[in-house]
Amino acid sequence: MLTTEESQTPRRFGEPANGARRGQALFEVSALPAFLFCAVVVVLIAITEPDTMSAFGIELLLTAAIPAVFAALAQCFIILAGDIDLGLGSAMGLANVVAATLLVSHLAEGVAALVGLIAAYAAIGWLVETFHVPAVIVTLGASFVWLGIALIMQPEPGGTAPNWLSRIYGLVLPVVPEPVYIVIAATGVAYWIISRTGYGVVMRAFGNRPSALTQVGRSRLRARMGLYSLAGICVVLGGLAVTAVSFGSDANASATYTLSSIAAAVIGGAEFSGGVASPTGAVLGGLALAFMSSLLSFLNVSTNYQSAVLGLCLVAVFGLRRVLKRGGGDS
Amino acid sequence: MRRPGVWLATNQWSWAAAGSLILWLIASLLSHHISTGLLLINMTLASFLVLVGLGQMVVVTSGDGSFDLSLPYVVTLSAFVSGVVMSGSNGKLFVAILAGIGAAIVVGLCNGMIIGALKVPPVIATLATGYIAYSIILELSGTSEGLPARGFRSFALAQFHGISPVTIIAIGFCLLMFVVLARSRFGYYLAAMGQGRRAARLAGIPVTRMVLLSFALSALMGGVAGVLLDGFDGGAFFSMGDPYLLGPLGAVVIGGTLISGGRWSVAGTMAGGLFLTLLVTVMEISKLPIGYEDLAEGLVVIGFVIAASVVRVSP
Numbered sequence: 001m002l003t004t005e006e007s008q009t010p011r012r013f014g015e016p017a018n019g020a021r022r023g024q025a026l027f028e029v030s031a032l033p034a035f036l037f038c039a040v041v042v043v044l045i046a047i048t049e050p051d052t053m054s055a056f057g058i059e060l061l062l063t064a065a066i067p068a069v070f071a072a073l074a075q076c077f078i079i080l081a082g083d084i085d086l087g088l089g090s091a092m093g094l095a096n097v098v099a100a101t102l103l104v105s106h107l108a109e110g111v112a113a114l115v116g117l118i119a120a121y122a123a124i125g126w127l128v129e130t131f132h133v134p135a136v137i138v139t140l141g142a143s144f145v146w147l148g149i150a151l152i153m154q155p156e157p158g159g160t161a162p163n164w165l166s167r168i169y170g171l172v173l174p175v176v177p178e179p180v181y182i183v184i185a186a187t188g189v190a191y192w193i194i195s196r197t198g199y200g201v202v203m204r205a206f207g208n209r210p211s212a213l214t215q216v217g218r219s220r221l222r223a224r225m226g227l228y229s230l231a232g233i234c235v236v237l238g239g240l241a242v243t244a245v246s247f248g249s250d251a252n253a254s255a256t257y258t259l260s261s262i263a264a265a266v267i268g269g270a271e272f273s274g275g276v277a278s279p280t281g282a283v284l285g286g287l288a289l290a291f292m293s294s295l296l297s298f299l300n301v302s303t304n305y306q307s308a309v310l311g312l313c314l315v316a317v318f319g320l321r322r323v324l325k326r327g328g329g330d331s
Numbered sequence: 332m333r334r335p336g337v338w339l340a341t342n343q344w345s346w347a348a349a350g351s352l353i354l355w356l357i358a359s360l361l362s363h364h365i366s367t368g369l370l371l372i373n374m375t376l377a378s379f380l381v382l383v384g385l386g387q388m389v390v391v392t393s394g395d396g397s398f399d400l401s402l403p404y405v406v407t408l409s410a411f412v413s414g415v416v417m418s419g420s421n422g423k424l425f426v427a428i429l430a431g432i433g434a435a436i437v438v439g440l441c442n443g444m445i446i447g448a449l450k451v452p453p454v455i456a457t458l459a460t461g462y463i464a465y466s467i468i469l470e471l472s473g474t475s476e477g478l479p480a481r482g483f484r485s486f487a488l489a490q491f492h493g494i495s496p497v498t499i500i501a502i503g504f505c506l507l508m509f510v511v512l513a514r515s516r517f518g519y520y521l522a523a524m525g526q527g528r529r530a531a532r533l534a535g536i537p538v539t540r541m542v543l544l545s546f547a548l549s550a551l552m553g554g555v556a557g558v559l560l561d562g563f564d565g566g567a568f569f570s571m572g573d574p575y576l577l578g579p580l581g582a583v584v585i586g587g588t589l590i591s592g593g594r595w596s597v598a599g600t601m602a603g604g605l606f607l608t609l610l611v612t613v614m615e616i617s618k619l620p621i622g623y624e625d626l627a628e629g630l631v632v633i634g635f636v637i638a639a640s641v642v643r644v645s646p
Contacts, residue, residue: 084454086577127633131640134590136398138636140577144629151622259400259458272396272452304469311462318451 030269031281033320037267037313038288041295049298055177062179063169063245065290067092069183070238071257072264072286073190073279077231079265080194080207081224082274083128083135087143088235089258091117093251094150095239100159100249107162114236121232125225143258150251157250161243169244183283186237190279193230203227208275263310264289267317289313340642343587346635347602354609361616371493373608378501379556379563381604384579384586385508386552388600390453391583392512393545394525394592397453401438401461402553402579403572408464409435409557410567414477417561421480431561432554438464439550443543457546468569477567487562497559502601504555509597521545525592581628582607585635607631 045061046053052061071088078085085091095117103110124142128135171178194200206213206223213220242254266272267288268281289310296306339345355373359365383402390399413431416423438460445456471477479487489496512518520541524531532538556575561567584590585606586599610631614624 127637131637133636133640137580137584137590138633140580141629141632141636143577144625144632146629148622148624148626148629151625152620153622155621262454263458266452266455272454304473305466307462307469308466311459311466314455314459314462315445315449315451318455319449322450 030276030321031278031284032269032324033317034268034281034284034288036320037317038284038291041288041291045291045295045298048295052294052298059177059179061291061294062177062183062287064294065287066179066182066241067238067245067254067257068260068264068286068290069186069283070234070241071261072268072282073186074231074234074238075261075265076190076268076270076277076279076282077227077234078135078139079262079270079272080204080275080277081125081135081227082207082210082272083139084262084272085139085231086136086258087139087141087146088231088261089255090143090146090150091121091232091235092238092242092257093249093254094146094153095236096242096246096254097150097154097159097249097251099165099240099243100161101154103165104160104162114239117236118229118232121235122225122229125228126221128228129221129224147251147255154249154251157248157253159243159249161247165240165244166247169241183287186234187280187283190230190234190283194279199226204275206275207277260289261286263314267314269321340639343585343639344596344599344602346587346638347585347599347606351602351606351609354606354613358609358613358616361613368493369612371495371498373612374498374605375495376612377601377604377608378495378497379560380575380578380582380608381501381601382504382552382556382559383575384582384600384604385504385597386549387579388583388586388588388595388597389508389512389521389545389552390549391580391588391590392521392525392592392595393542395453395528397542397545397592398580399442399457399546399549399553400454400576401442401457401464402549403574403576404461404464404468405435405438405550405553405572406557406560406575407468407567407569407572408438408471409554410561410564410571411468411471411475411477413558414479414561414567415471415475417478417480417483418475419478419480421482424480424483427480428558431558432551435550435554435557436547437550439547439553440543442550443546446546447539447542453546472567472569477561479562479565483562484565487559497563500555500559504552505597505601512595512597517541517544522593522595525589525594527593578607579604581632585632587639 051057071092074088075085078088095114098110098113098117102113120142124135124138127133127138169178173181194204202213202218203223203226206220207227210220213223238257239254243249246253264285265277265282267285268278268283270277270282292310292313293306296309297303301309355370356365358369362369383406387399387402390397409431412434413427416427416430441460442453442457445451445460446453451459486496512521520531520536523534523536524538524541528538553575557572560571564571582603583600585603586601587596588594588599607628610628611624614627
């Protein structure tokens with residue numbers, strides 16, 4: 001039913017030139033700068049520190065990057081809705097605290113709390129759509145709420161990772177190390193939902209042109225809440241990953257993911273106007289940024305300069321994207 | 332019944348002002364005596380939030396989803412630069428103040444140029460310059476504590492009948508900003524840009540130059556706050572700007588500045604900053620465990636925007 005809708009009224013879903021339809025390819029042009037960026041960083045790592053290209057080295061590199069991957073995916077879903085989540089890092093911090101405290105002592109309550117966090121994300125989507133309030137401000141306010149709850153639950157860093165979670169993250173899988181499977185699975189599922197399911201098309205169309213959704217008789221509220229719920233799920237998975245990687249929790253430790261996830265999604269080709277964001281690109285962007293800090297420490301660059309390099313890369317990637325776009329726009 | 336509704340919807344600063352009054356009374360009840368001193372201390376603390384908020388307000392008003400995410404780093408950077416130049420002695424005070432504010436303006440101009448020339452969205456551009464500024468901050472923090480001149484420190488901490496010079500400076504900048512926004516060509520252009528970028532461009536407003544100016548002005552306010560904060564805190568430290576990422580934006584929105592641009596409120600930013608500061612004070616007086624003040628602050632910000640949207644729609 002959805003495919004007929006789409007084929008009958010293709011132009012209603014966003015701009016025909018480079019709108020929602022282009023997002024259907026697994027590897028879009030918009031993700032190219034992220035791929036190049038990621039590839040260059042990996043090659044440089046391989047040159048400077050050849051040992052990292054062993055299975056163990058790759059496992060170490062990728063394990064540390066998994067939280068960033070989930071953060072990038074979460075931000076990608078929000079940007080797809082045309083919004084920005086300024087509370088993402090704090091929400092991941094809360095999921096981290098819940099996972100390292102409540103989930104260890106009371107499994108059922110812990111699961112309920114994490115489901116509650118996903119529901120809260122859906123509720124933010126509801127607030128934004130129903131009251132026409134800017135998502136930036138609501139998520140900004142929500143960031144204080146997440147941090148507050150996390151600090152009430154656990155004022156000082158501590159906690160432990162649940163045994164089962166450590167076991168999941170410690171699996172030994174054939175051929176390639178486990179984190180490779182996790183990253184590919186997360187990207188694949190996100191891509192499949194957004195680009196291959198019927199409702200994924202609706203959600204992308206919503207970000208691209210909300211009014212088009214009303215015209216074909218679909219609920220804007222449901223689409224936005226759907227995207228926010230997906231983001232919430234990624235936030236919870238990210239919080240669990242932080243717990244598994246750091247063996248504990250700190251309400252404040254994940255705050256940096258707010259800004260780095262925006263950077264990752266944008267490097268990955270996301271547009272703030274909504275409807276255009278690629279999970280593949282966002283994941284590549286997240287990986288590139290995470291590998292970048294490893295590379296800089298291999299190169300003995302003072303940690304002081306790491307954030308400056310990150311900032312320069314952000315501007316450079318954007319410049320590259322402008323050039324590519326100008327070239328691709330004519331064809 | 333209609334008229335008060337309309338007035339409330341168009342004068343959102345009054346909500347934050349009324350809220351501040353209520354919080355002050357609650358704080359007085361909790362500490363068992365009504366004290367103007369308490370209010371004045373909160374005004375001093377709120378001054379930094381308001382100064383940075385004025386900058387954020389200018390950028391937000393320019394529209395097109397503009398935010399200045401580099402402000403917290405600008406605050407820290409200018410505190411360090413002025414502190415390093417002063418390095419504890421009174422001799423270079425004026426050079427130091429100029430250097431601190433100058434460093435801030437450089438960051439602001441970079442923001443404006445990256446946005447204007449490379450067409451990078453403001454959120455990303457200010458994120459990037461913020462990251463770069465942070466590296467400079469880390470370098471400076473390794474070599475110096477950014478100690479303020481002794482005279483400057485006692486000036487920042489001075490009180491005339493309970494009123495701090497910091498408060499007076501903040502109010503001065505508020506008045507100045509009001510005049511600039513309400514009476515100058517810059518102010519008219521800014522509001523027009525916020526209401527419609529395309530229309531403003533077609534009407535002949537130099538949009539690119541205005542973007543450059545608005546980000547420079549925003550950074551200038553961050554620089555003023557940073558230099559004052561160096562004196563107030565008695566030195567600079569690398570995380571001193573952290574509260575100025577979300578707080579000022581909260582104050583601006585609570586005060587009734589439209590987040591989509593085109594409408595600003597200096598009085599609202601002042602009242603919003605005072606309100607958020609008093610909220611933290613009340614939480615501290617009531618001795619709630621850590622975390623509750625953040626929770627309350629977040630719920631208040633969300634509550635304010637929703638209430639504002641309900642009132643805006645209903646009359």
